Amino acid sequence: MTRAAVKGTAYCLGYASELGYWYGNTPYTERVEHGESEFLKKLPGAAQSFAEASGYPPNLVFTGSMTIKELEACGQPWYENLRGGTRYGRYGEIMPEDEFIGLMDICDVFDLIWLERTFAESVRSKLERHPLLGGGQLNRLEAGHDAGEISAETDGAGALPLYFGGRVIGCCRKGHDIDHNLSAHVLLENLVCKAGGVLSLLHLIKNSGAAPEDIEFVIECSEEAVGDVNQRGGGNMAKAVAEIAGCVNSTGCDVRGFCAAPVDAIILASSLVAAGVRKNVAVVAGGSLQKLFMNSRDHVRKDLPALENCLGNFAALIVPQDGVNPEIRLDAVGSHTVGAGSSPQAITTALVYEPLQKIGLGFADIDKYAPELHIPEITMPAGAGNVPESNYKMIAALAVMKKQLEKSGIQGFILEHGLPGFAHTQGHIPSGVPFLGHAADAIRAGEMTRAMIIGKGSLFLGRLTNLADGLSFIVEKPEGAVSGASGGSSMTREDVKAAVLDALSELALSLRK
Amino acid sequence: MGKLAGKKLILLGERDGVPGPAMEACFKDSGADIIFSATECFV
Numbered sequence: 001m002t003r004a005a006v007k008g009t010a011y012c013l014g015y016a017s018e019l020g021y022w023y024g025n026t027p028y029t030e031r032v033e034h035g036e037s038e039f040l041k042k043l044p045g046a047a048q049s050f051a052e053a054s055g056y057p058p059n060l061v062f063t064g065s066m067t068i069k070e071l072e073a074c075g076q077p078w079y080e081n082l083r084g085g086t087r088y089g090r091y092g093e094i095m096p097e098d099e100f101i102g103l104m105d106i107c108d109v110f111d112l113i114w115l116e117r118t119f120a121e122s123v124r125s126k127l128e129r130h131p132l133l134g135g136g137q138l139n140r141l142e143a144g145h146d147a148g149e150i151s152a153e154t155d156g157a158g159a160l161p162l163y164f165g166g167r168v169i170g171c172c173r174k175g176h177d178i179d180h181n182l183s184a185h186v187l188l189e190n191l192v193c194k195a196g197g198v199l200s201l202l203h204l205i206k207n208s209g210a211a212p213e214d215i216e217f218v219i220e221c222s223e224e225a226v227g228d229v230n231q232r233g234g235g236n237m238a239k240a241v242a243e244i245a246g247c248v249n250s251t252g253c254d255v256r257g258f259c260a261a262p263v264d265a266i267i268l269a270s271s272l273v274a275a276g277v278r279k280n281v282a283v284v285a286g287g288s289l290q291k292l293f294m295n296s297r298d299h300v301r302k303d304l305p306a307l308e309n310c311l312g313n314f315a316a317l318i319v320p321q322d323g324v325n326p327e328i329r330l331d332a333v334g335s336h337t338v339g340a341g342s343s344p345q346a347i348t349t350a351l352v353y354e355p356l357q358k359i360g361l362g363f364a365d366i367d368k369y370a371p372e373l374h375i376p377e378i379t380m381p382a383g384a385g386n387v388p389e390s391n392y393k394m395i396a397a398l399a400v401m402k403k404q405l406e407k408s409g410i411q412g413f414i415l416e417h418g419l420p421g422f423a424h425t426q427g428h429i430p431s432g433v434p435f436l437g438h439a440a441d442a443i444r445a446g447e448m449t450r451a452m453i454i455g456k457g458s459l460f461l462g463r464l465t466n467l468a469d470g471l472s473f474i475v476e477k478p479e480g481a482v483s484g485a486s487g488g489s490s491m492t493r494e495d496v497k498a499a500v501l502d503a504l505s506e507l508a509l510s511l512r513k
Numbered sequence: 514m515g516k517l518a519g520k521k522l523i524l525l526g527e528r529d530g531v532p533g534p535a536m537e538a539c540f541k542d543s544g545a546d547i548i549f550s551a552t553e554c555f556v
Contacts, residue, residue, distance in 0.1 A: 258554075341535075342532045342533075342534040343535040372529065374556050383555070384555040385529070390530065427556075430556070458552070458554035460528075460551075461554060
């Protein structure tokens, strides 16, 4: 069997403070229920500016302008220790909001986004300087409309106004007169997600040294439902993203599983590659407009900065193993099965202990664990705790139960094998995958042997089951480069079986002669 | 049967903490009446 490896990754943020203020679910619902409340009046002033967001240490780690070690050494609160603003990082960029709206227009093939003429001109001049946007994309940017045309759409024609600098600079129009699946609001969410996916895919192609034509298959793993009344969630955001990125030789499909979907998608992409069905499979996800400012009510109430105004987007390229790139261990995939139970102990056993057991590893053989990597400065004031730290406590406690760690060693285990959270509360985005780029770099540099990426999905939110889901995979040094308990073996159990069967067949043939 | 016997319980679970079904399992034999159990995700 071919083995699958991670050739490249991309991580991008789309600064979207005004989109979030108007259409993030928390402020949007507040506006519907309470009008212009005190919370809504205070929120814009509490939000990080673009300059602040582009110097915020967790954002710099996400886009690859800062290492995790540098973040760990950075004093908290991080929002009081901003660094020099850097747009472009090793993995991607943080894109300003006006350019992101322009990118949404580039991604719009149904004339849904209308931009006011002077805004369109301004954003064109900026996007023309973007290092990854070529004629194929820029030619899609519209010339713009008169302000009167836009107000006619927003005043009673079902379009949603788009804002920049506090003024209306365009709108998102509805896609159907009565189908709420094609309302302006749903289409705006989908276009935001699509634009973030395109941006990450473009960076992925550059980071991987590939051409758009090299991408053979795209798996999109966000949380948006694409479709109309007859096929809500019909999907294939993947192919729509591939089209704008110029991946003419690609098709694709979507994978959904709430926050666990990116881990699902990487396992599936690796399986396609390992089976020889596909090469060069891109896993892509754009961000979630709805989740912008999700916890901002608590941030505003406590006079803290409202940090949730960046869309998170990522991409990873999975290829056949070449002996250089970090490998995905398909023989040690963790699965939280239907019958596994819902206690934290049962979940951690299924996702961490059982896959390690499969390949004869112990808890300490994983250099770094990457569960949901939410930025704690966002989640803790809202009462959701330090999510990565909670996961590390559970993993360490399980290691104690399995007699692989002394109880007194729990804190040391967390420090050695844990990570600080550096991903925005964007649902599927924080789910382990933000570490894949840093892990791949560390493995290539010989600084790390293996990491475990863990995703969990809140299936119960869809009201079809009370279950949650979870998956995990291990990424490690390529075969031959690994020392330790299991990695030194170059043959799987199946390989051994096949070799024994071959030998027996040869023996049988020789006996007949 | 303990001190929860005859009481009515509302269980609010959290995905990254203790989910509702896990709490239900713990209280199954407590004699309490579980009138509502749910799990939410706050991230």
